[in-house]
Amino acid sequence: MAASSPITLSRIETVAPDQASLKAARKLLNASKWPTMEHDAEMRLLWGACQGSGASAYSVTVEISDLGAKCSCPSRKFPCKHAIALMWWMAEQPERFSEGEIPQWVQDWQGRRRRTTPADAPKPSRAGKSAQAAAMAEPERPRDPEQARRQRERVRKARETSIRRGLEELDVWIGDQLDRGFGAFGPQASEQCRLMAQRLVDAKAGGIAAQVEALPALYFQTPEARRYDILLETLGALHLLAEAYRKQDELPDDLRAEVRTRVGWVMTREELLVSSDAPHVSATWTVCSTRSESQPDRLVRYETWLAARENGDLRTALLLDFVPASAASKSAPSLEPGARFEAELAYYPSATPLRAQIVTQGSVSAAPDMPSPPEDLPAALARYDDALTCNPWISQWPLACRDVHVARDGAGEHWVVSNDEEAAVPLAGDQASVLVGVKDVELVATFDGRWLTPLAANSALGPLWCTS
Amino acid sequence: MTAAHEGIEEIRLAARRALTLGVSRDPMAVPAWLASGDERADLLSLVSALGLRNRFERPVAPEQLDTFDAGYDAARMPPSASRLILCRLFAPKKKLYEENTLAMRTLDLLAARGLHLHPFDYPALRRLMAGDESVLDEHARTWLSRERPSDDGGPSFGQIIQENWTEFPPAVREDYIRRLRSSDPDGARALCEEALANDAATVRRKVLGALAVRLGASDVPYLESFAEDRAKSVRAVASSLLARIPGTAAYAERIDQAHEQITVQSAGIIGRKKVLLPKIPKGLAASREAEWVAETFADVNPSELAQRLGLAPKKFAESLGPTYLRDTFLLNALQAGDLEMAALIGAQLDARDASLFLMNHESELAGLGEPQRHATWGCFTNAFRGRSLHDACAVVQHLYTALRVPPPDGAVDASALERSWGKWARDAVADPERVDGYVPRVLIAFSGRQDRADWRARMQILAPSLTTDAFAIADLFDAVEAHPLP
Known part of the structure; x- marks a missing residue:
């Protein structure tokens, strides 16, 4: 039977995130854990329920053509062990699947997901999101709406409590870094941040966890002279976010939404x-x-x-x-x-x-060109300050200016974007140097407070569109 | 700034010291205006405030800025549609098998029309540009050198020209003379005559060796002047070069020596077939035989040797035994401009032998004069009209890589390759997964404009996955060739 299966073990190996996932999935190849395993009439989709350690079973579905998968479990891995196990069942024992009507939740998922292959694929939606986000946002749908509402409320409250506990831990952790000193941060940065990020993930604060996890990379790619500033700014922003979350009821609606998103609530x-x-x-x-x-x-x-x-x-x-x-x-x-x-x-x-x-x-x-920016460089920088005042957690922020040119700074170290020497901002990115020697440039770039990275530009030579 | 914030700079300095060492070792005082009574919370608030304060600091504008106008000429840049195709063909994440050759062909076509790459495309076309810097315009070369990490920390020399060539390292000088010889043999020799006498023996030997490209009778007096050179190695290089020029005593001596080192044996069932075999010294390792043959018969004109052996040129070409002997005499014939003999020997090579020969002798072939390079295409006609179209395309690719001149009109046309194309196309239509787009790309890239259109029409039967890039190349080359010549 395995020979007639549309899924092969080698395909499964290709999509598995790591060996541990395969090993974990193998343990799920126990029929008692799978009360239902079905496929549609055209053999395009598989779905099933996998009994995990929780009270309710996880809902898993797989699209056979590209092995795209969705599971209601909270795993950060994609595909998770449940999805891999469902594929594995189909690869080895397709006769265990029965034909069934496609459930609504599978149809919903399939409608939303970005298609990769076939000719019958609908127009891609912009609904792509992380597996973690998807898992958090779409719990399994129970049949009774009132029961579902109560369950969602219970889950939400539990998560709020969990996040607040995680943020308290984060504050303690930041305090530990201050105690030890920034000079001692480097040697243990990766391990310490990874552990803290894991605790935040466990506390269901995935957004802020990602910021902690990214800190070592940011720290090590920063020149040594600037590492103190990076730590000061990042740890300060993390604490500010935790504090804002605790006091979110006092914040205006838009800032409250910002804070919740950055902590990990996904819309x-x-x-x-x-x-x-x-x-x-x-x-x-x-x-x-x-x-x-x-x-x-x-x-x-x-x-x-x-x-x-x-x-x-x-x-x-x-x-x-x-x-x-x-x-x-x-x-x-x-x-x-x-x-x-x-x-x-x-x-x-x-x-x-x-x-x-x-x-x-x-x-x-x-497009024949990029939309022209209305402001010069000093005005654009002032606008960035305004944005930072409204939202202290912005990182890469779009900045648009006209009448600039790219020059070498006096020390010959950097390319800078300048506006008749009134203002000059260092320019980063692969595409920066192609603007050298080009006059009267209109530029849209992302700005992190110190460096501009070009997104697009207009000039007498035509438009520049950047990719990276 | 309020009075409460007046000491902010002092606070920042104190915080920097304390936070670097650790507040457990160097406790940090929280200013009164921030203190709430909870020491730990106050410390975190201070860090947040200082961090946010940091984020409002902007880079200070340098006192001096080095600004200039590059003076780009927009009229000499490819049209937008061509730029788009170029960037797609040579996208950083894409790697075509024959990419280097395709890059050369594209750059050559652009250069022939006086077109420059658009500076905004440089990052996307980095690999294309690395294909051959010598045909790039000044802006592109400057950008490449700016982007290239200087890994050795050594000095940067800039562009090598006649006025500064003596200031470069020996290997660069040798390469410069070699390249100059292919376009201006007398000019290159004149540069050597001016400067070489003052150089060390190692430099003299290297640079003199570069005169091997397009060697001719006009070089004899200069080479003979090295007879009294103080370095033995330089004298040896000069005399070996002289031995390659017909009419010199060294040349006659070399033919004599070659004649002694080759034997004609009968072969075949009735012994009518002749085989030419080198007299390999006894005890020579088999792995060194090819090297010995190349050294022994280097620069020996095969037509003159055939005459000494009493063999007609065609018979000589057909009788060359081992592959390495045949390759050596093919190279000699091409270098001597003996295209008749080269064609006779070239006709003995199948596509795979031809590809190997071309790959092994790329640098020597690159040193031929332009008319010889054009004529060399004709010596391999049999090889790229064999049964396998894929192998034929490989020959075309290697020929272009070595010669850097386009095939003559009709060399890669559809009627000449009718049989092999028919077989390849049938297989490709039956199972498009078994072949890739290499053959269509090469056929399109190395055809003239009319043949290109012809190939395109024939390729309509193929799956788009096989022809997308080939048609993009056709569009690009058509657009470039439509541009008026400079």
Whole structure:
């Protein structure tokens, strides 16, 4: 029977995040743990219920064509051991699956997920998100709505309590770092941050956990002379976030939403679209840049930076997609730099709205240039300060300025973006040096407070669209 | 700033010391305006406040900025559509098998039309640009040298030209003379005549060796002037070069020696077939035989040797026994400009032998003069019209890599490759997974404009996965060739 299975063990090996997941999945190849295992009539989808240690079984589904998977367990691995086990069952004993009607939750998931392959694939949605986020956001749906509501409320309260406990631990941990001194941070940075991040994940504060986990990389890639500042700023921001979370009821709605998101509460696309707090903006958007980055959790983070002229101002937006590294080459966002389209965007509620989802989108054409920024460099820097005042946790922030050029600083160390010597900001990124010697540049770049990294530019030589 | 914040700089300095050493060793006083009574909470609040204060600091504008106008000429850059294709073909995450050759071909086509790469495309085209820096414009070369990490920490020399070539390391000088010889043999020799006498023997030997490219009768007086050179190694290089120039005494002596080192044996069932075999010294390891043959018969004109052996050129070419003997005489014929003999020997090579020969002698072939390089394509016609289209494409690719001149019109046309194309296309249509896009890409990239259109029409039957890149190349090359010549 195994020979006729549409899934092979080698395919499963390819998508498994690590050997431990395979080993864990093998332990689940026990029929008593799987009360249901079904497939649809066309053998495109598998789903089943896996009895874990909790009271209710995890709901697992797998799309056979690309082994995309979804599970209601809280694992950060993707695919989780339950999904791998379901694939494994199909690979070795497909006769154990019975044919059934596709459940609603499987249909919902399939409708939302970004398709990678076949010709019948619907238009990609912008609903990509981390497995962890997906798992948190979409618990299994019980049948009784009132029971479901009560269960959700119980889960929410338990999570609030858990997060607050985790944030208390974080404060203690930050205090320990201050006791030991920043000079002693380096040698144990990776291990200490990893353990703290794990505790925060256990406390269901995944957002702030990711910031702690990223700290060692940030620390070590920073020149030694600046490491003190990086630690001061990052640990200070983490404590400020914990404190803001504890006092969230005193915050304005948009800042409260920002704080909750940064701590780890995820708003799904569906929630965003019906949220009255989410600003909706319709405009002609231009894709300035796309960036991708592999994350430690084996997801690839895709950033798509958009800009549009709006009432004489330049509005920017960031679309984020997370896809498993194993499927990254096939699942990259379809929008390329230099594309232009009409669209309505819904911004996630925030003190400084930036991340957005596309609600409706028109056809795509090639943009002749980037939308022109209205401000010069000093004004753009002042605008960044305003944003930082509203939201002290912003990191890479879009900054747009006109009439600048790229020059070498006096010491010959950096390229800097300058506006007739009134202001000069160091320029980073692969594309920085191609602007050298080009006059009267209009630039959109991300700014971290010290470095500009170009997203796009206009010049007499035409537009520059950056990818990385 | 309020009165309460007046001491902020002092607080920052004190905090820096305390936080670096650790507050358990160097306790940090929290200012009164922040104190709430909870020491631990106050300390964390102070760190948050100082961290946030830090984030409002901006880089100070340097007192001096080195600004300049690069003076780019937008009219000499490829049109937007071509730029897009270029960036897709040579995308950093993409790696085509024949990418280096394709890069050379593309850069050559752009250079021939006086087009420069767009500076905004440099990062995306880094690998294309590395294909051959010598055909890049000044801006592109400057960008490449700026981006290249200087791993040895040594001095940067910039671009080598006639006025500064003596200031470069010996290996760079040798390479410069070698390249200059292929375009201007007399000019390169004149540079040596001016400067070489003052150099050390090792430098003289290296740079003199570079004159092997396009050696001719006009070099004889200069080479003979080394007869009295104080270094034996330099005298040896000069005399070996002289031995390659017909009409010199050394040349006649070399033919005599070669004649003594080769034997004609009868072969075949009735002994009518002849086989030429080198007289390999007894005791020579088998692994060194090819090297010995290459040294012994280097620069020996095969037509003259054939005459001494009493063999007609065709018979000589057909009788060359071991592969290494055949390769040595093919190279000699090409270097001597004896294209008739080269074609006769080249006709004995199948596609795989030809590819091996071309790969092994890339640098020697690159040193041929331009007319010889153009003519060399004709010596391999049999090899790339064999039964395997894939192997034929490999020959075309290696020929271009070595010669850097396009194939003559019709060399890669559809009618010439009709049979092998038919077989390949049938297989590709039946099972597109078994083949890749290499063959379509090579056929399109190395055809002339008319043949390109012809190939494109024939390739419509193939799966798009096999032709996407090939058609992109066709679009790119058509657009570039439509640009007026400079």
